[in-house]
Amino acid sequence: MPPTNPPMNSSTAGEKAAGDKPRLSRDLVLSTALALVDEEGLDALTMRRLGQELGRDPMSLYRYAANRAALLDGVTELVLKELSIFPDRPDWQAQLRQIAHDLRLLALRHPNVVPLLVTRPLSTPLGLRPLGTLRPLEQILSLLIDAGFAPADALHVYRAYYGFLYGHILNELQEFIVDPDENEALLRLGLHRLPAKEFPRLRALGPVLADYDGAAELDQGISILLTGLAAPLIHEKTTPGTAAR
Amino acid sequence: MPPTNPPMNSSTAGEKAAGDKPRLSRDLVLSTALALVDEEGLDALTMRRLGQELGRDPMSLYRYAANRAALLDGVTELVLKELSIFPDRPDWQAQLRQIAHDLRLLALRHPNVVPLLVTRPLSTPLGLRPLGTLRPLEQILSLLIDAGFAPADALHVYRAYYGFLYGHILNELQEFIVDPDENEALLRLGLHRLPAKEFPRLRALGPVLADYDGAAELDQGISILLTGLAAPLIHEKTTPGTAAR
DNA sequence: GCGTAAAGTCTACATCGTAGACAGTTTCTA
DNA sequence: TAGAAACTGTCTACGATGTAGACTTTACGC
Structure with missing residues (x-):
């Protein structure tokens, strides 16, 4: 019996090879799933196929994801983990711009995952989503509040910003x-x-x-948004009562 | 034998009732499909279920849609037909605002279809999409060009606008x-x-x-976008060469 | 009334997600 | 170190899905 290294990260673990069988782990399962989706699209990600990719019985996957939907959520989460936000930077505008470009690149790196990114939250209430999915939201809120926005305003800014961002990505x-x-x-x-x-x-x-030129187009859009956001939103409320109670 | 009225529109055609069998038609199939999706979600739309809903063999559907994907495209198209754009209005800004609200309401009327609206185009090249899907794009371009935008600029405006709009809808x-x-x-x-x-x-x-308050939030966003768009985009090119050649 | 095309049906198959019982392996505990 | 307990992976099996292909029925033009 080979030593069967303990829950090691993905790395170059032997996929497909019938001989060696690295111990499964959620990370390994999810990253293999992601690789499969990246290479062959969402439809290729079936339990059977993924099992085969790992040299394992399809049923074994259910130890690491309750069902296919949960598997998809896991992949979404894994992808979003690639997005790093540093909330302790000086200029919030520069930060938002930076994040926007990062997310754009992430989407281009994993175009097949974008439908998941966009679609899964539509069928899951906010509080029940995978935590990894909510982290960017929390971080951006934090960033804005630290920059001086009232929490309710931060939420509005976030919505306009993230809405625009997702829209752009879909467009592109x-x-x-x-x-x-x-x-x-x-x-x-x-x-x-x-x-x-x-x-x-x-x-x-x-x-x-x-x-x-997606990057330019995005940048331009962000500029428009930021100039629009910076001034008017904070002081005057166009919709009385929205943020009050 | 009852008269079996010829390709009549949807109306209150007897679904499910085993006795009367109105002649099928693409319209009838699609509108029944849409109703099913509206009521029970996308997953409920299977060939067998839709067949049953129409009191027909599932296989008969293939005369009106090449496969399930085409059926989904048909539903998308049908929904988008509900959006009416009148390109001959005075104020382009007011028009864009109006369209935005119309599309928002449409999305709220058919929330289960939104994933299709957003996702299907990701797997179909522009030119191969159902024509009904492209019509709003053409009409908005037309609207903008008539309002004085150079075609290439109209495209940029469209992108920023529609991107934001879709983003907002997803958010909401x-x-x-x-x-x-x-x-x-x-x-x-x-x-x-x-x-x-x-x-x-x-x-x-x-x-x-x-x-x-989705409507207010959207309205606010559109305002930001419009003020941002109206001035700078037309005269100075922030990204030299993008629209030139 | 007949022939042709269209509409609808039937049977059959490969593939999918996954429930449930089971066996093998690892880890914990006394 | 022995045994128990927990965890991992496997097997078999079932119902549901999309759809190919041959068939039957219906509608319609001359």
């Missing part, structure tokens, strides 16, 4: 889906299929659509 | 998931489960989280 990822072999803009995006009379603007914008 | 729907029987804020959101030391801010915000 949507436009990313493209046939990379084709280099004529119209074709690359499949725009040639659109009836010319009904979609003249869209078709005409083919070339512009084709070269999308 | 996320916070909506709540146990309505409970009226203590902490409990209603399940926040009591959170470790107090790790999530002090979030827990403290329980009451504020509990009464969320």
Whole structure:
């Protein structure tokens, strides 16, 4: 019997190889799941397939995730752990900008996970979500409150900010889906299929659509948001009673 | 044999009733599917269940949608058809604001469809999406261009706007998931489960989280965006070369 | 009334999530 | 060190799902 090293982190643990069998652990299961999703998409993540990837019976996975949904939540959490927020920085605006770019890159690194990021919280009440999922929220709130916002205002800022951020990511990822072999803009995006009379603007914008500078676009958006946020929100309440009681 | 009325629209066609069998049609199939999703969620929409709902063999559905994914796309399209945009109005800002609220209400009317709205485009290249899905994009572009924006700028405005809008909708729907029987804020959101030391801010915000005025929040966000957009974007390019070639 | 195309049905299969009983292994305790 | 207890992994089995392909029934133009 080989020594079977104790709950070690993922590392280059032998997947697929039938011979050696590293001891399973939640970390190992989840990171293998993430790798699978990254490489082959969400649909490829079935219990059976993941079991096979780990050289184990599919049923063994249920020791580490109550069911498939929980597995998905675990993957979401794992991805969000890659996002690090340092709440003790001087300039809150610079921080928000930084976080935005970090999250964007994270999404580009794991595009197949984005649907989970966006969708899972829709079916889980706030308090029941995986803690790792809520940590960024808490940290950003903390950051804003430390910067001088009243808690209720911090929440509003957070909402506007995170809303915009998620929206941008979805936008960018949507436009990313493209046939990379084709280099004529119209074709690359499949725009040639659109009836010319009904979609003249869209078709005409083919070339512009084709070269999308996501980072710049995001940065610009954040700027707009920040300038809009910094001044008016704090002092005047446009919606009386919202933050009062 | 009853007359079996020809491809009539949905209306109150007898579902489930075993006796009468209205002729199927794509519209009937899709609207029944939508009703099912609205009432019981996305998971309830299986071919077998939908067939049963229509009093028909599940296989018959394949005459009207190539597969389940196409069915989902159809539902998405159907929902988006409820959004009407009138591109010939005077004030583009007022229009964008109006559309935002319309889309928000639409999302609240069909919360179970929102994951589709947001997720399906992530796996389909722009040009291959259902046309109904692209129509709002085209119309908003048209609106902006008519209002004097250069096409490339219109695209940027659209992106910022729609990104924010989707983000807001996701945000609002996320916070909506709540146990309505409970009226203590902490409990209603399940926040009591959170470790107090790790999530002090979030827990403290329980009451504020509990009464969320989505419309106001959205309106405020749109205002910020519009003021930010109206001035700087058109004249100075912060990212040289993005819109030029 | 007949022929052709469309609409609907039937059977069958591979694949999925997962319940429940079981066996093997590790860890704790006396 | 022996035995008990807890944990890990495996096996078998079941019901549900999407859908291919052959078939039957219905509708409709001439």
